[in-house]
Amino acid sequence: MNIYNENAIGQGWRSQTRQNTHLYAEEVKAKATKTADILGIPCEDECGLSEYPNLPDSIHPGVLSGQALMDLLEDAKVKGYAIPAVNCVTSSSINACLEAARRNDAPIMIQFSSGGSQFYAGKGLDNSNYQAAIAGAVSGAFHVRTMAEQYGVPVILHTDHCAKKLLPWVDGLLEASERYYEQHGEPLFSSHMIDLSEEPIEENIEICQDYLKRMDKMGMVLEMELGITGGEEDGVNNEDVDKDELYSKPEEIHQVYEALSPISDKFTVAAAFGNVHGVYAGDIELRPPILDSAQKYITEKLGAKAPKDKKPVYFVFHGGSGSSVEDIREAIGYGCIKMNIDTDTQWSYWSGIRDFEKKYSPYLQTQIGNPDGEDKPNKKFYDPRECIRAAEVSTVDRLQMAFEDLNCQNVLGLDPPKEPANTLGPRRGGLPV
Numbered sequence: 301m302n303i304y305n306e307n308a309i310g311q312g313w314r315s316q317t318r319q320n321t322h323l324y325a326e327e328v329k330a331k332a333t334k335t336a337d338i339l340g341i342p343c344e345d346e347c348g349l350s351e352y353p354n355l356p357d358s359i360h361p362g363v364l365s366g367q368a369l370m371d372l373l374e375d376a377k378v379k380g381y382a383i384p385a386v387n388c389v390t391s392s393s394i395n396a397c398l399e400a401a402r403r404n405d406a407p408i409m410i411q412f413s414s415g416g417s418q419f420y421a422g423k424g425l426d427n428s429n430y431q432a433a434i435a436g437a438v439s440g441a442f443h444v445r446t447m448a449e450q451y452g453v454p455v456i457l458h459t460d461h462c463a464k465k466l467l468p469w470v471d472g473l474l475e476a477s478e479r480y481y482e483q484h485g486e487p488l489f490s491s492h493m494i495d496l497s498e499e500p501i502e503e504n505i506e507i508c509q510d511y512l513k514r515m516d517k518m519g520m521v522l523e524m525e526l527g528i529t530g531g532e533e534d535g536v537n538n539e540d541v542d543k544d545e546l547y548s549k550p551e552e553i554h555q556v557y558e559a560l561s562p563i564s565d566k567f568t569v570a571a572a573f574g575n576v577h578g579v580y581a582g583d584i585e586l587r588p589p590i591l592d593s594a595q596k597y598i599t600e601k602l603g604a605k606a607p608k609d610k611k612p613v614y615f616v617f618h619g620g621s622g623s624s625v626e627d628i629r630e631a632i633g634y635g636c637i638k639m640n641i642d643t644d645t646q647w648s649y650w651s652g653i654r655d656f657e658k659k660y661s662p663y664l665q666t667q668i669g670n671p672d673g674e675d676k677p678n679k680k681f682y683d684p685r686e687c688i689r690a691a692e693v694s695t696v697d698r699l700q701m702a703f704e705d706l707n708c709q710n711v712l713g714l715d716p717p718k719e720p721a722n723t724l725g726p727r728r729g730g731l732p733v
Contacts, residue, residue, distance in 0.1 A: 333484055335362065335445045346402075346452020346714060353713030355454075359407075362449040363441075363457045365486050366519030370566060372407060372454060373521075373614050376637040381707040382617065382628075384699065385409035387460060387642040389416040391443050393649065396692040398451040400699035406711045409638060410444050411458040411493075412437045414466050434472035441476075441488050452714070457488075458523070460640070461495040464507075470494065474514060481518045491521035493570070501526070501552060505559045508567075516564035523616060524560075526552055527572025547590060548572045550597035557598050557613060568614040568638070573631070575619030586627045591615050591634035611635035625705050632707065641702050645695055652694030656687045660731070683726040 336343035351357040355375060358368040376383055388394045388410055401408035412420065414433050421436030441457055448455040462470045470492050477487035494511055496504035504524070512522045527548035548571040560567045573590040595613060599606040606612060615636040620628065621643035628639065663670045663681040670676050680686070703709050 334449055335442075336449050338484070339446065341446070343449060345718075347449045349452060352454075354711060355713070359454050361452045361454060363445050363455050363486075363490055365490050368454075369456060369490055369519070369521055372456070373568070373637050375711075376708075377611060377614065377635055378609065379711075380632055381711065382632045382636050383407050383409050383456065383638045383708060384702045384706055385411050385456075385458060385616075385638050385640045386645055386699070387411055387413055387416055387640070388440065389419045391440075392688050392692060393645070393695065394440065394444055395447065396649075396695040397699065398447055398453060398455070399692070400696045400703070401453040401455075402451045402717050403696065404700065404703040404709045405714050405716075406703055406708045407454040407456070409456040409458050410448075411460045411640075412440055413460040414462065414469050417459075417469070430466070430469040430472060433469050434476070437469075437473055438476050438488065445488075453712070456490045456521075456638075458491045458493065459489065460493055461525070462493055463495055464499060467494075467507075470511075474511075477518055477520065487515075487518040487520050489520065491515075491523060491568075493523040493525065495525040495570075497525040497527060497572075501555065505556060508556075509559060509563060512560055512563045512567055516566055519566070521566045521568060522560075523568045523570060524556065525570040525572075525618070526556055546572050546574050546576070547587060548594070550590075550594040553594040553613065554598045554601060558601075568616050570616045570618050575617065586623060586631075588627055588630040588634060588636075591631060591636065595635055616640070628705050629707065639702075639706060641699070644698055644702070648695045648698035649691040652691035653687045655694070656690035680726045680731065685726060686731050 334343060334347075336347060347361055349361050351360060356368075356371040358371045359375075360368065364372060372383075383406075386393070386397050386408065388397060389412075394410055397408055397410050414430070417433040417437035417440065418425075418427050419436065420440045421432040425432035425435070427433055437459060444455060444457050459470065459473060473489060473492065477489050480486070480488040492511070492515065494508050496507055499507075504526070508522060508524045515522050527546065553569060553571055556569060571591060571594065573588055574586040591613075595611050598612050599610045602612060611634070613635055615631070615634065617628070617631050617636045617639040620639040620641060631639075657664060660681050663678045666678065667682070668675060668677050670678055670681075
């Protein structure tokens with residue numbers, strides 16, 4: 301059976317699909333309402349923008365979906381940058397991501413894992429049926445939707461690895477998006493990852509097809525994993541897998557493309573090219589040319605229906621912590637439009653707290669009494685906002701490096717952000733961090 305659109309010419313099947321969904325995208329954009337309007341909160345400066353100088357006019361401040369989301373992914377592929385995707389577990393880590401994105405004049409992807417979602421809800425809640433993880437992710441989604449507009453940056457709101465046993469978690473989130481879509485004409489989330497890399501490839505693809513059909517109705521993107529990312533993350537341990545399993549084959553990637561493309565163009569592929577979660581001292585061999593080989597293989601199969609850039613697949617990069625800039629940029633050149641960042645931002649957040657404690661240690665031992673006097677209070681030092689802000693600043697600085705490595709700076713075309721005014725702090729005033 302010929303799975304490709306016979307009328308697809310020039311830009312190929314993906315571009316034809318985008319043309320076919322143009323009216324749908326316009327309808328969604330017309331229905332969509334700013335979260336600030338829904339909540340009745342101020343929306344000033346960049347929050348009020350409807351588009352950006354350097355991006356397609358569908359892209360706006362706040363959470364993206366539908367055509368706006370696809371336009372952003374295509375812009376990244378064409379211009380040669382990748383969007384940093386950061387796992388968040390608190391409103392503080394979300395705010396640090398948004399601050400970093402605005403500072404770098406760039407989009408960002410904010411994502412939740414199942415464990416991170418449960419933590420967002422609170423470890424005191426029962427999670428027997430993943431109810432805490434569902435509630436936590438939904439709560440985080442509303443925070444992202446509210447604050448992304450305020451920071452004036454476009455955000456892809458995503459969930460990370462979802463193995464087969466975790467599918468009820470994503471099912472709950474899709475139900476939340478379906479309800480949100482009925483009311484506002486857009487889904488609550490932008491995208492979800494289904495990670496069935498431990499299952500037979502036929503089962504992996506079949507389940508992903510079912511989810512893509514459901515998600516495409518709302519303009520959502522499906523991220524699927526093919527092959528295995530090594531290391532350990534959020535309870536998924538692949539530290540001892542055979543090294544051959546860390547490298548996807550072009551034929552397998554084509555099999556995925558051939559199965560999903562007839563349903564929708566709204567999917568990305570986390571292909572394995574030696575990626576490993578975490579930072580390790582062992583022998584890790586990234587092979588970005590695997591992505592190039594897959595693009596060429598699929599382009600050849602598509603023939604005249606292939607896109608002009610000969611990069612039919614949107615690839616994503618997992619296990620990027622500790623990777624060389626050369627490997628990262630090589631992968632971007634082969635169509636990688638997103639890179640996960642988790643281990644390094646976990647360290648930067650902790651490092652900010654550690655350095656704060658080290659700097660002010662004499663003031664953090666008792667509530668009263670410090671080097672300035674036995675009767676001097678220490679409240680302005682142990683106020684949680686102080687060490688948390690130090691963690692945020694450290695994380696913003698680390699993300700600055702990530703944006704630079706990913707060529708993801710000055711993407712929006714906005715002026716540098718203004719210095720915040722009327723910032724409120726602890727009763728005795730904030731400390732320099």
